[in-house]
Amino acid sequence: MNAEIISVGDELQRGEITNTNSAFLTKKLNSLGIVIMSQVTIGDDPDAIISSVHGGKGQADLLFVCGGLGPTADDVTLSAVAKAVDMPVKTDIPTWQHLLSIFAQRQIDVQPENKRQAQYVGKLIPNSRGLALGSWVKLGKQRVVVLPGPPSEFQAMVEQEVIPMIIKEFNIQKTIKTRALHFLGRPESILMNDLKSVMETYPDITITSYVKPTNIELRLTGFMNKQIDIDARFDQVTKMILEKEGEYYLGMGNNFSLVNKVVNLLKQQKLKITGAESLTGGLFQSTICSVPGASEIFDGGFVTYAASAKVKLLGIPSTLIEHNGVVSSATAEAMAEYSRKKLGADFGLGFTGVAGPDSLEGNPAGTVWIGLARKGEKPISKQLHLAGYLGRQEIRLLSVQYGLQMVLREIKK
Amino acid sequence: MNAEIISVGDELQRGEITNTNSAFLTKKLNSLGIVIMSQVTIGDDPDAIISSVHGGKGQADLLFVCGGLGPTADDVTLSAVAKAVDMPVKTDIPTWQHLLSIFAQRQIDVQPENKRQAQYVGKLIPNSRGLALGSWVKLGKQRVVVLPGPPSEFQAMVEQEVIPMIIKEFNIQKTIKTRALHFLGRPESILMNDLKSVMETYPDITITSYVKPTNIELRLTGFMNKQIDIDARFDQVTKMILEKEGEYYLGMGNNFSLVNKVVNLLKQQKLKITGAESLTGGLFQSTICSVPGASEIFDGGFVTYAASAKVKLLGIPSTLIEHNGVVSSATAEAMAEYSRKKLGADFGLGFTGVAGPDSLEGNPAGTVWIGLARKGEKPISKQLHLAGYLGRQEIRLLSVQYGLQMVLREIKK
Structure with a gap:
């Protein structure tokens, strides 16, 4: 079995945005043993869409047309596909009513163009993540599948709707x-x-x-x-x-997330966590809060970017910081232990270090100390020597991951 | 003028990772009026690389071979290209010495395979962001350009090295x-x-x-x-x-960043900012800290996820929260004002709302209140009605952006 992917969008054609959808779809189709014959990228041009659909007609078992289903004037995909396959554009009334109710909740005026987001050709493919329907058209032995471009919508529709439809219609067994x-x-x-x-x-x-x-x-x-x-x-x-x-x-796992694993282990063991963050500036706590239900294990914490904030918000003696330096084992452990005590949590993490680009106290960018305090135990700490050329964001991101790894090891001890 | 792009990597071919490099390169080449004749993706296979280079030989003015330059056994691009163009692989001694010093700083043992990261064919293209060199090979009228796959390295090398080399060698004037x-x-x-x-x-x-x-x-x-x-x-x-x-x-601007703009305006006006975050869980502060030199305008702040933390860390009267609700104008303004006062800052932001998936106090996911307190003025607040289907991360991300927009408007007032 084989497939062809046509990606529609001026921004894609000019390379202004990256075609994540093609890669995602390729992977999903490959896992079913479906080979991608060709990937074509074209602009928001009805004639180009029509000739691409005609060009692939009958050759591929599956022809995907992706993108260009929004409410603006350059969203021409649906009407072009309808013309190419010579079938009418239909409006789904329940979707249109749902759309009206969403606009009412968001307190936004509805434009006539928004009606396009309730339209389809052939058989409707529902969209749980956004405001544009997909279409599934049977054209002889071929199926033409039309999907919206925003990746979160596209991916959810491929996984939840399109893949099950393909498995069923083509009776697929290999993988x-x-x-x-x-x-x-x-x-x-x-x-x-x-x-x-x-x-x-x-x-x-x-x-x-x-x-x-x-x-x-x-x-x-x-x-x-x-x-x-x-x-x-x-x-x-x-x-x-x-x-x-x-x-x-x-x-x-493909969707493995360290923070999900750590938060779920904390939930299971009914343990609470907090932290005080210097170089990570809140990224550790916001990563914890990215997991739904984080409120069971996290009440709050501190961002102590300046040395003065470490003293003022946490109550760390200024002499401790002066004596050991901001980027030190002692400061990291104090940030962990003082924040833990302030919140009455089971775990406290302290992040201090040099995100760069400049060095600090003679430490090059990438030098990080992470402290971990556990109720009833002596705080521990770990030093990282990350590569300075990684840049500020990646040094912060990696620091958070190493902190989570320390918690993981501590819980599993 | 035209170009061909060959992307090398098993993960790319199977769609496991997205080819951001091709899109980036396409855009840069298009801006010089260079048309992409074809984009091919192949696996980590020396024979496939050799026949792709031969296949494109002489047809395109520029032939890019991207990816597969790391230290592991599946990184076969350089030796395959050398074979295809019949030129020797050379080792750059200064790069090798630099590599040894980086490994020493990171306290990692050097493997024999790491030497590949100091090798090239033809003319060397330096890499300021990572550990693999690029190559520039003149082959009759054609130039073959070999670049490493990690996007941060690839993009920096294209912008800083390859584009200037192309403009110079081909004397380009259109754009x-x-x-x-x-x-x-x-x-x-x-x-x-x-x-x-x-x-x-x-x-x-x-x-x-x-x-x-x-x-x-x-x-x-x-x-x-x-x-x-x-x-x-x-x-x-x-x-x-x-x-x-x-x-x-x-x-x-293409690389416009709202937080950069806001942090730089605060720096210019010597104003300090802080915040107390509930639904955003530290994302506002970590966004502020993503800008180098943020320490000039940000000392620290609070993550007050639970109502109890709003009382304990900020000192907000529990009656205020009980009376108005956690998701309310009054709570958002109190979070802003109390955090501002605690840090002695000029601006304080308060973020409270429903990131979802569940609703809270009868408010659907996407309901957000942002408070803004400015020294010497009465706090103000703004309500957002974001679409619940956006999901937790995007609701948090957008809340931070709207908070930054409030600060921008306030500074420019």
Whole structure:
């Protein structure tokens, strides 16, 4: 089976925005054994859309037309596809009424153009994340699928609606499987060197490494064969990898999130967390709050960017900071312990260091101390030597991840 | 002039990661009038790289080979390109020594594979952001350009090194120009309806709208002609747009950042800012701290997620919260004013609301109150009715942007 993807949008064609949708769709289709024949990017031009749909007619089993379904004048995809397949544009009344109610809640006037967001061709594909419908058109042996461009809407519709429709209509049985394992604190080159024996033991499983902003991902890939239990094979490989690299292991899964794991473990054990942040400036706490239901384990905390704020808000003696320096084990542990006590929490984290670009107290950008205080125990701390060239944002992001890893190790102790 | 882009990487080919580099490069090349003939994605396979380089040989003026230059076994691009163009792989000694010193600072053992990161073919292209060199190979009338895959390195090298090299070697004079204008608080459909008269007045300037996570961008595009001063034309169009939509205008530029603008205005006026955050959980303060030199205008602040923390950390009377509700104008203004006073700052912001997915006190997800307190003045507040389907992260992100917009309006008052 094969597919063709037509991406519509002037901004895409000029490279002003990145086509994340094509990559997402490719991955999902590949996992069903569907091969992408071609990917075409065209502007918001009805004639180009019509000729692209005609050009692909009948050749690919699936023809995707993505983007250009909004309410503005340059959103021409739906009417162009309707023309190309010679079918009428229909309006879905319940969607239109839902749209009117959303606009009323948001206290925004409805424009005539907004009606386009309730229109479709062929069979309607619902959109749980936004205001434009998808379309599913049967055209001989081919299916033409029209989807909106905003990635959150596009991805939800592909996963929730389109993939199940494809599996059903084409009766698909073959698949590729992958498993993602996430690590932090181990350089990629050392990690991959250590795993040479694993790769030799399991030559039919491909192991690739990928440096992500917040961790290193190992991706196991195997081609599915009905006779082989590939998940069991993955389990064996994972076990062998963790015997070597378990210390740096965070967790598993394509959508793995360290903060989700930590927050859920804290919830399970009914433990509360807080923090005082200097170089991270609130990023640790806002990461905690990104998890729905974080209020069960987090009441609040401090951003103590200046030394004076560490004294004023936390009550750390100014002599302690002067004696040890702002970027020090002692200051990080004091920030952790004083914030923990102020909130009456089980865990307190303290983040201090140099986000850069300039150095501080003789420490180069990337020098970070993280303190961790646990109720009833002596605070501990960890120093990071992150690469200064990573830049301010990534140093802050990584610091938060290392802090979460310290909590993970402490909970699992 | 034309170019071909070959992207190398198993993860790219399987759609596991998104090819942001191609889009970035396309945009940069387009602006020089260079047309992309084809974009090919291949796996980490030496034979595929060699035949792709041979396949494009001589047809495109520029042949880009991107990705696969790291230290691990699947990074095979450089040796494959060397084979394809029949030139030797060379090692740059200063780069190798720099690499050794970085590994020493980071306290990591050097692996033999790391030497690859100091190697190149033809002429070396330096990398200010990471640990892999680029290569520039002259092959008859064609130039083959090899660049590393990590986007931050790739983009910096394209902008700082490759584009100037292309302009010089090919003596380029033609260009497309664009200008980006950023708005917040105006629905896209209303904005674009209001601008119909502008588009009629200036038919040679294309105006397109694009909904970004934190604002709406209007993009003006004009094709460069040496006889026309296109920047002056953009100025006229901008003026006409701002006469209609100035209230919602944030600023201009491809890399425009509202927080940069606000932090720099605060620096200029020597004003300090703080905040107390509930639904945003530290995101406002960490956004402020993302700007280098934020310490001049920000000492610290509070995350008061639970009502109890609003009382304990800020000293807000619990009766005020009970009487008005957590999600209320009064609570937002109190958070702003109490945090401002605690830190002795000129501005205090208070963020309270419903990030979702669940509703709170009868308010649906997306209901947000932002309080702003300015020294010597009565606090003010603003209510947002964001769409609940945006999800938790985007509601928090937008709340921070609206808070920054309130500060911007206040400073410019």
